[in-house]
Amino acid sequence: MDLQQYRFEKKEGRTGIPIKQLEDPEVIAEVVGRYASVSDIKLESTAASLVMKRYAVMTAAASLEYYGLHKGKENWLEEAEFHFDHFVLLKGDCSHEMKRDWKTVVFAEHLTPMVQQFSKTCKIPQKILWENIAVRLQAVFRKKAGTYKAAQLEALFNEMTDPDAQWTGVEKNPFTKYLQRPESWDIIPVRETCCRLYQIKEGQEQPYCGNCPLR
Numbered sequence: 377m378d379l380q381q382y383r384f385e386k387k388e389g390r391t392g393i394p395i396k397q398l399e400d401p402e403v404i405a406e407v408v409g410r411y412a413s414v415s416d417i418k419l420e421s422t423a424a425s426l427v428m429k430r431y432a433v434m435t436a437a438a439s440l441e442y443y444g445l446h447k448g449k450e451n452w453l454e455e456a457e458f459h460f461d462h463f464v465l466l467k468g469d470c471s472h473e474m475k476r477d478w479k480t481v482v483f484a485e486h487l488t489p490m491v492q493q494f495s496k497t498c499k500i501p502q503k504i505l506w507e508n509i510a511v512r513l514q515a516v517f518r519k520k521a522g523t524y525k526a527a528q529l530e531a532l533f534n535e536m537t538d539p540d541a542q543w544t545g546v547e548k549n550p551f552t553k554y555l556q557r558p559e560s561w562d563i564i565p566v567r568e569t570c571c572r573l574y575q576i577k578e579g580q581e582q583p584y585c586g587n588c589p590l591r
Contacts, residue, residue: 377446382438383464384452392457392466398431399489401497408498410460415576422572424498428491428505429571431458432512434465435482440516443478444532445524450474453481477543479536484545503550504569510554511567511587521561533557 397403404424412423435453442448455468474481487509495502513536517529533555535541541549556565564587573585 377442377448379438379442379452379467382441383434384438384456385462385464385466387457387466387469390459390462390466392459395435395453395456395458395465395486398458399486399493401493404490404493404497407458407460408494417576419572420498421500422576424494424500425504425508425572426576428494429508429512430463431490432487432509436487436509437512437516439478439482440513440532440536441520443474443482444535445516445520445528448474451481453486479541479543480545484543488545501569503554504571506550507554507567507569508571510551511571513551513555514565518561518564529561 393403398407408420408424408427411417411427412420415423415426417423417426439453442452451472451474452467454472457466457468458464459466491502491505491509494500494505517533521529537549537552537555537557539549539552541551544550554568558565567585567587567589570588571585573588
């Protein structure tokens, strides 16, 4: 499986910051501030939402297919680095086997702390950030429906939306609400929350995402 489709690349002389640093409030403020500057976004909360939405592709979505569907064994997250200028994850020089539950590693030990710190630092509701992650997971089910067996997709979906899941690191599994099962995987469900992308598209004829609840 090629992880480049999820913006995961070889270093090739480049360096970034270890992804665990993205849980640090000071690093978050710097990354979100830079993203707001280069994207001409006025509100920090909007920039934070869009950073998380993009970052979820490289982590949550990539992991869902690689570990959940492809059954990959390499722990490529362990030494991954975030490269801001190209907004990619860089693969570390060493790789080890993923010997633990990948969902715990990805969510409870990384994305959940990120969501909590992003919310606190940038004054944005956690529910928006969680649904940003959920829509990236939803996209994997939609785009890979023709690649993997229906039973495998269904089993993984049920696992990801289990209300009693312990691997999220929070009391209630947010994906029980925000990861939706449409009649057909090719249907894009309407979101519960708005990711605020429209705030950087003011003046355009259609500033909203296709699945935005504000449309």
